[in-house]
Amino acid sequence: MRHPENHSENPAPRAEVALSGRDGLLAAVPAILGFHPAESLTVVCLTGPNRRVGPVIRADLQVRTDPTGAAHITVPALSALADIVARHADEVALILYTDHPHPVGAAAIAARLRQVRPVLDTITVPNTAQPLPDALIAANAGYGRAVLADRAELTRSVQHRPTPSPPPLTLRCWPRWQRWLGGTR
Numbered sequence: 001m002r003h004p005e006n007h008s009e010n011p012a013p014r015a016e017v018a019l020s021g022r023d024g025l026l027a028a029v030p031a032i033l034g035f036h037p038a039e040s041l042t043v044v045c046l047t048g049p050n051r052r053v054g055p056v057i058r059a060d061l062q063v064r065t066d067p068t069g070a071a072h073i074t075v076p077a078l079s080a081l082a083d084i085v086a087r088h089a090d091e092v093a094l095i096l097y098t099d100h101p102h103p104v105g106a107a108a109i110a111a112r113l114r115q116v117r118p119v120l121d122t123i124t125v126p127n128t129a130q131p132l133p134d135a136l137i138a139a140n141a142g143y144g145r146a147v148l149a150d151r152a153e154l155t156r157s158v159q160h161r162p163t164p165s166p167p168p169l170t171l172r173c174w175p176r177w178q179r180w181l182g183g184t185r
Contacts, residue, residue: 017135022123030129031136032056035148037097038127039063041075041109042120045089046120055088057081071100078112086116096124163174 005044010180025044030036032053039061045054059081062074073096085092092113096106103124110122132147140146147152 007069011127013105017133019133019136022121024133025121026095026123026125026130026138027133028053028094029056030147031132031140033058035143035151036127036129036156037095037156038150039099040097041073042095042097043079043081043085043113044093044095045085046092047090049118051091055084057132061096061103063098063103071098071103073098073100073103073105073109074091075109078109082113082116086111087116091118093120094122096122097127100129 007124017028019025029042029044033042033056037058041059041061042061043057045056046052047054059075059077062076064072064074066072094113096103096109101124106122106124110119113119129149135148148157
C-alpha cells in the first residue's frame with residue numbers, strides 16, 4: 001500500500017548538480033529561487049556530511065543609512081528564520097545581496113543564526129545578476145524553469161492574464177447545431 005504523501009507511482013527524477021565553494025553556492029541560489037535576489041538575506045540550509053542543499057530562504061533586508069553614510073541592515077523575520085534553520089539545517093551559509101559594501105548589522109545577523117546552527121560562511125555580493133553555470137541552466141531547462149532577472153519579473157510571470165472570451169453562440173447558429181446533433185430542423 002502506498003503512503004498518502006506519495007502522489008505518484010513514478011515520481012519525477014531529481015536533477016543533481018554538483019557545485020562547490022563560494023562560486024557554486026552563489027550560482028545555485030538564483031537557480032533555486034527562480035530569480036536573482038536583491039537587497040536580500042539568503043539563508044542556504046546545508047545537511048549531512050556532503051553538505052546537500054536543503055531549504056533556501058530569502059528575506060528582505062531593511063537598509064537604513066546613517067548621517068555618516070554607513071548602511072545599517074536588519075532582517076525583520078530573523079527569529080522565524082532561526083526557527084527554520086534549527087529544524088532543517090546542520091549548518092548554514094548566509095548570502096547578503098546588497099549594493100552596500102560593508103553593511104553594519106551583518107555580523108549581528110550571523111551571530112543570531114549561529115546561536116542555532118554553525119554558520120559556514122557569510123558572503124556579501126552586489127545586487128547585479130551573475131551568469132549561471134551551464135549545468136544549472138541545463139537542469140533548470142529540463143524542468144521547464146528559467147532564472148528571471150528579479151523578483152518583480154517573477155511576480156509578473158505568475159500574474160493572471162485574462163484571455164479574450166470566445167464569441168457567444170448566437171441563436172442564428174443553433175438550428176445548424178441541432179441538425180448536426182440529429183435534432184429537428
